[in-house]
Amino acid sequence: MPSSPLRVAVVCMSNVNRSMEAHRVLRKNGFHVRSFGAGSHVRLPGGPRQPPVLYDFSTPCKKMHGDLSSKDQKHYQRNGVLRILRRNERIKPGPERFQECPDPFDVTFTCGQRAYNRVVADLCAREQETWQPVPVVNVDIDDTLEAASLGASIICELCQGLQQAGDTQSRLAELLQAAEEKTGRSFLHTVCFY
Numbered sequence: 001m002p003s004s005p006l007r008v009a010v011v012c013m014s015n016v017n018r019s020m021e022a023h024r025v026l027r028k029n030g031f032h033v034r035s036f037g038a039g040s041h042v043r044l045p046g047g048p049r050q051p052p053v054l055y056d057f058s059t060p061c062k063k064m065h066g067d068l069s070s071k072d073q074k075h076y077q078r079n080g081v082l083r084i085l086r087r088n089e090r091i092k093p094g095p096e097r098f099q100e101c102p103d104p105f106d107v108t109f110t111c112g113q114r115a116y117n118r119v120v121a122d123l124c125a126r127e128q129e130t131w132q133p134v135p136v137v138n139v140d141i142d143d144t145l146e147a148a149s150l151g152a153s154i155i156c157e158l159c160q161g162l163q164q165a166g167d168t169q170s171r172l173a174e175l176l177q178a179a180e181e182k183t184g185r186s187f188l189h190t191v192c193f194y
Contacts, residue, residue: 004032005032006031006107006159006163007032007106007107008105008107008109009035009036009101009105009109010034010108010110010155011037011038011108011115012035012037012038012112012115012141012143013037013043013114013115014037014039014041014043014044014095015035016085016088017084017143017144017145017148018111018143018147018148018152019035020084021145021149021151022035022111022148022151024091024152025153025156026155026156027091029159031159031163035091035092036095036096036098036101037097038114038118038119039097039118041054041055041056042064042095044081045079045081047071047072047076048072053068057095058094059094060093061085061086061088061094061095063094064085064094065082065085080145098118099118099122104130104134104194107134107136107137107162108123108135109138109139110136110138111139111141111148111151112138112141112143113138113188116138116188119136120136120190120192123194128193128194130193132193133191133193134193135172135189135190135191136189137172137188138187138188139151139154139155139187154179154183154185158176161175161178
């Protein structure tokens with residue numbers, strides 16, 4: 001077993017729900033984890049019959065919470081966004097964008113095909129420095145609280161299997177096949193390089 005925990009990145013589009021829930025679960029289980037969004041902005045649902053609310057990735061969770069509370073506190077309380085932002089504040093100050101992070105990871109999980117496509121495109125466009133392989137695995141997760149919780153537990157199980165294997169590359173296909181049989185899901189995956 002490796003002496004240090006896996007360095008894990010988890011990416012959804014806005015770094016608000018799915019990747020943050022996985023961040024919370026993985027950190028609780030002892031992994032070195034960072035979470036990110038791959039979109040151009042943090043996108044939150046708008047008020048009734050309103051377009052989505054967009055924030056820059058540099059916007060703190062606390063500021064988004066205050067802004068949405070002042071716009072329509074009852075609506076954002078009811079749809080759970082304020083609760084999600086409070087949870088996120090306990091994890092880290094605010095959302096981060098994957099494309100702006102130069103740090104290498106042992107494995108990167110995405111929470112939907114759009115995020116997967118953007119992460120793979122970004123990693124392929126980067127100048128390779130170490131040629132360290134990094135698997136990118138997509139776990140399709142609907143953007144709901146319940147689905148985020150289930151997806152986080154699937155990602156955590158995969159990370160635990162990889163941690164025990166000690167060799168991320170050789171064991172990944174086997175772990176994904178077992179996860180596909182257990183969950184009935186299929187997982188996109190590829191290997192990129194840092």
